[in-house]
Amino acid sequence: MATDKDEHKEDAAIFKDSGEDKQLLPQKQVQIIDPVKAVNSLGECCEKDPAEQRISLKAYRRRWIVLFVVALLNNLNTMLWIAFSPISNHVDTFYGRDSTIYFSAVYIFVTIPIGIFAIYSILIAAWANGIGAFIRLASSFFPDDMPGFRFPVGISGQAIAALAYPFIMFLPTKVAAAWFPDNQRTLATTIGVMSNPLGVLLANLISPMIVGSCEHVKILNILFSVPSIILTVVASVAITSSEPKIPPTLSASKPSYPFIEGIKKCFTSKQYLVLLLVMGGGIGMFNALYTLMQQLLCPSGYSNQFSGFTSALLITGGVVGATGASFVVDRTKLYVETMKVSMAVAVGFGLVFLQLILHREMDIWILLACFIFGVFGLAAYPVGLQLSAECTYPVSETTSTGLVVLSGQIQTIIYLSVMKTLATPLQLLYRKYEVCTLLKVAEHDHLSSIPPTCGHGNISINVADNEQTVEPMDFTLSIIVMSMIAAFIVLILLLLFRPKLRRMEMENVLLSADSGKELEVGVKIEEEKVNLKIITPDGVQNTNEN
Incomplete structure (x- = not known):
């Protein structure tokens, strides 16, 4: 059997041009074993190959719950962002001129400074999204004789919901890497990230259907805010840890670089x-x-x-x-x-x-x-x-x-x-x-045919001067x-x-055997079932089927 020194040379070959920190490279031949069956499968382990130093792999069923919460959170947060864009004329009438642009832009401007410091956390995202949705919903209930309060309160709620956006957008690949086996990583990432454009889809379908005038903006806020508030409670109950105790892949078991x-x-x-x-x-x-x-x-x-x-x-x-x-x-x-x-x-x-x-x-x-x-x-x-x-x-x-x-x-x-x-x-x-425009002024002969302004004095149509709002x-x-x-x-x-493809290459290194001998690791993860073929230190193959 080759020495550790030879193994390090083989492992480091992949990263010879990158200056990779050698502490992140495997220090010994990696063997995979289900911890529950370790003793039964291999008998007593020798001192050179203690069972606790083997890497255990496991895919938890609750990974789908974590992914569901992340996907739904991404979806609802995006709907809060985009809901006003397809009905900008009515929203501008309800909240004030050019308010649609501000409701959209605040997401972008908040994401940039917050995103740098966003740490992996589903709960922070859920609570920021829920609180922001609640405040934006509250802005809808100011009476028509107090329209000046709507926009400041509404944009404040939108800004708080925007705080959740960087946390949410960074989650899918992390959840996929931490919770899912390598043959499901891209699928998990797809589910997580595609819930974002799916939110765009729903917002663009629902908003024009619900809002026919500025008076309907309140209904739209209720429809989009209530699910976000409910999801905050669900996430607080369902998410108990950010990573599983046992990693699903070899790359997930290795340490990552510090942030800086x-x-x-x-x-x-x-x-x-x-x-x-x-x-x-x-x-x-x-x-x-x-x-x-x-x-x-x-x-x-x-x-x-x-x-x-x-x-x-x-x-x-x-x-x-x-x-x-x-x-x-x-x-x-x-x-x-x-x-x-x-x-x-x-x-x-x-x-x-x-x-x-x-x-x-x-x-x-x-x-x-x-x-x-x-x-x-x-x-x-x-x-x-x-x-x-x-x-x-x-x-x-x-x-x-x-x-x-x-x-x-x-x-x-x-x-x-x-x-x-x-x-x-x-x-x-x-x-x-x-x-x-909200309406063609030339088509209306009477002032009574002009749609309501929802109490906003700065959004109006001057019929006499033939002026239009947009x-x-x-x-x-x-x-x-x-x-x-x-x-x-x-x-x-x-x-x-x-x-x-450095992550994939590293996993291949971790699965390779020294001295030209191939370490056969057949990992087939179906929910929590693991089928492993393992080479023991004396070269004897042991098959463990769970």
Whole structure:
């Protein structure tokens, strides 16, 4: 049998260019054994191979409860964020001019400073989300003669709910790594992260259906806030630990870098920096797109309902694509190939979609392009998050994923600013088609036909002067610039991204035997059943079936 020194050389070969801390490399041949069957399977262990030094693997059934809470929390928090975007005209009437932009932007601005310090914690996220939802709900009940209190209270609740967002966005990959076996990691990540765009889908479907005037905003707040408050209680009862006592995989059993050291490792990895730019760009563009979806479509005559349906179809395609990609990647481990194909196709159809929305009566083609864009665009999201963990291992998944999310939020601010800055007032020639305003003043002969202002004096329509509350904008130049940026980002991915899958390589090292002898470890985890084939110190194989 080879010496420990030889083993270290073999193990370190994978990381010879990375300067990896050798304390994180395996110090001896790793053997896997179910702790309950250890003595029965192998008899008494010799001093050179004590049972307590073996790594035990176990997948707990309650991992699905943890994942369910994280996914639902992600979903509800996103709904609180996005619910006002598809009904911006009515929300601006209820809370005040441009309030929709502030309700959306506060999430982005809060995430950036809080995200750096966000530590893995489901309960912090649940309570911040629940309290914020309750305060925003309370803002709905100020009477019409006190409209000035609605926005300050509502935006305060939104800001508190936004505190939960960085915690929530960093959870899926960490939960997948800590609780799930390697053949379920990408699927678990997909379920966790896709609950975010699923929240976008539900918000874009439900909001236009519920809100027909500013008076209905109160109903919408009740509908979205109550489930968040209930989930706070459920999470407090159901979540008792952040990690299982026994890890489900070999990589989960190894220590991670401290936070500051992990940050340094991430920013010194060229491949991770490429992924940081590309994934951040994808997240930023997606956020900007669905935040401005209604404003992008309404100048061409597409209604709030169509905008909501378009966003819903985008997410539906994304759920299909991400689920399919997760199954493929979990079985083939083709992370990089899946990421590149998904991003390339997504950008292609995304550019088509952006061009189509500039034209009238293109409903079917817009929906088709949107669906395909969603299938491939959101398929890249969970795969990219897994890649961030793979190419930075043994940096904590919280750190590697968190930086990607922060990059996405920063780029969201940039892209929103670019699109709003480059937008110009819609030309008079095309204003007869737009449906951005609350009503067409020319169509109303009497003041009584004007919708209620819900007590907000600064949101009104001056019939005499033919003034309208919402200025329709032309986003043609914005779309051209964003299309160029998207094409640039995907070229960087295709040409420069060639990472090592370090976590997967390390697991292979941990499973390899010395002296050319292969350590056979057949790990088949079905719920809590483990089937193991183990080589004992004297070279004898013992099979333990549980």
